[in-house]
Amino acid sequence: MKHRIVVLGAGYAGAIAAGRLAKRLSREDVHITLVNAEPDFVERVRMHQLVAGQDLKPRPLADMFAGTGVELRLAKVTAVDADRKAVAVIDADGSAELAYDTLVYALGSGWNDQDVPGTAEHAHQIAGRSGALRLRERLARLEAGKTVTVVGGGLTGIEAVTELAEARPDLNVAIAVRGEFGDWLSPKGREHLRKVADRLGIAVHEHAAVTTVETDAVRTEDGTVPSAVTVWTTGFAVHPIAAASTMKVTDRGQIVVDGTMRSVSHPDVYAVGDAGFAIGAKGRPLRMSCASGIPMAWQAADAIAARLTGGKLPNAPLRYVNQCISLGRREGLIQYVTADDRAVNATLRGRAAAVYKELVCKGAAWSAAHPTLGMPVRRRR
Known part of the structure; x- marks a missing residue:
């Protein structure tokens, strides 16, 4: 058999x-x-x-x-x-x-709602295609001047907030992070991330652990952040x-x-x-x-x-070699890391990094779409 x-x-x-x-x-x-x-x-x-x-x-x-x-x-x-x-x-x-x-x-x-009250009812997630499509439809109906707040400062949150800010300059785009913005990156990486965020007009709320998500706002331990649409990316x-x-x-x-x-x-x-x-x-x-x-x-x-x-x-x-981060379609950040994923003070930034990240994404998709190339067949014992 x-x-x-x-x-x-x-x-x-x-x-x-x-x-x-x-x-x-x-x-x-x-x-x-x-x-x-x-x-x-x-x-x-x-x-x-x-x-x-x-x-x-x-x-x-x-x-x-x-x-x-x-x-x-x-x-x-x-x-x-x-x-x-x-x-x-x-x-x-x-x-x-x-x-x-x-x-x-x-x-x-x-997605992981971290058991934060109101998240399941009022926040959007982009961990899967269905959630991403629902958010896409919601944003398409969102009028200019409204605020979109991304919660979570990891790779997913950073890529989401920069992509949205670039694609929808008519919106007020914000991000709320538990610690400092990009605090796991090297000094060069953090500097570039903040520079891009400033250029895109992203409001960065640091040390802002979210305690409750409401229909039109997110509440933190220290205050309230208005949010017509909340995107949850905390893990x-x-x-x-x-x-x-x-x-x-x-x-x-x-x-x-x-x-x-x-x-x-x-x-x-x-x-x-x-x-x-x-x-x-x-x-x-x-x-x-x-x-x-x-x-x-x-x-x-x-x-x-x-x-x-x-x-x-x-x-x-x-082992790891780098962390590839897209910052919209024209900017990127490649943070080089140690084998155990700790940032070192070496980065690739700007347009070159965006091209690098795109090649990585295409390579991953190509590997999945061409899964049987280049390997010899073996017979069972």
């Missing part, structure tokens, strides 16, 4: 893992099923562009995996029984169950499916994995992307990001292939 590999989720990590497995392993030996709720691959790193009114190139998963041997199953995952090696799904035909021999769990994450939360299973997970619900992305409690399960809790350089956990998810997918796929074919297990270090 063929070895059944089921991949849950077709974001960057899941799509790349499925394609890499299809290339590494023979179709005579394995059957790969890729389960995803939506028919298209979503470039999550471009959601701020979608919000700002730009149209993104459609990338149907059926086209991406045509001829690869990967079976695409459009369905929503509702549960994983890691002890029985079964996945419960719902699709257009109703409820069903998929059995597996090896599972790659790549369901990713969604990500993984889907609760793993935490509801018997797999070992962290307090945040991420599956605890070893260096090959294999679950430490269930050796037939691998977790990649935001859903996996992996350790990188100097013992630091990898952050939720595309920069982490893609190498995690490579590591997991190569480990699965090695274990099935008797090959050598991968031992590539998981």
Whole structure:
């Protein structure tokens, strides 16, 4: 019988893992099923562009995996029984169950409202395509002079606020951050970020932890920030499916994995992307990001292939090189970092950085859309 590999989720990590497995392993030996709720691959790193009114190139998963041997199953995952090696799904035909021999769990994450009152009712999120489209429609109806406030000063928040300020100069665009604006960046990086924010007319509210979100304002510990539209970007939360299973997970619900992305409690399960809790350089956990998810997918796929074919297990270090930040369409910031993701005093700024970031985004999408190129097929033992 063929070895059944089921991949849950077709974001960057899941799509790349499925394609890499299809290339590494023979179709005579394995059957790969890729389960995803939506028919298209979503470039999550471009959601701020979608919000700002730009149209993104459609990338149907059926086209991406045509001829690869990967079976695409459009369905929503509702549960994983890691002890029985079964996945419960719902699709257009109703409820069903998929059995597996090896599972790659790549369901990713969604927005995290941090349990702040009013967030779920009044704030918008851009962690997924549906949320980004709703915000896009809302902004299209927003009249000039109104205030849009982005809450959260991480990469997502910075990219969102600068993109909106550039695309909608008729609006008052603001950002509220818990600490200092860009406080994890190097001095050169912070200086450039503030320069761009000033030029775009962004109102920066520092040390402004939001305590409540209202219809027309956000309240902080020290005051109130008017906000006709509030965009919430304070981090990500993984889907609760793993935490509801018997797999070992962290307090945040991420599956605890070893260096090959294999679950430490269930050796037939691998977790990649935001859903996996992996350790990188100097013992630091990898952050939720595309920069982490893609190498995690490579590591997991190569480990699965090695274990099935008797090959050598991968031992590539998981490390960071830089953080790529778009600041609208004409500006960017590349912050170089240590292997464990700490900023060093070296940056690339301005137009060159914007071009660099665009190439990175295109490269990530290309890797997902061409998942089976350039690797030899191996047969099972």
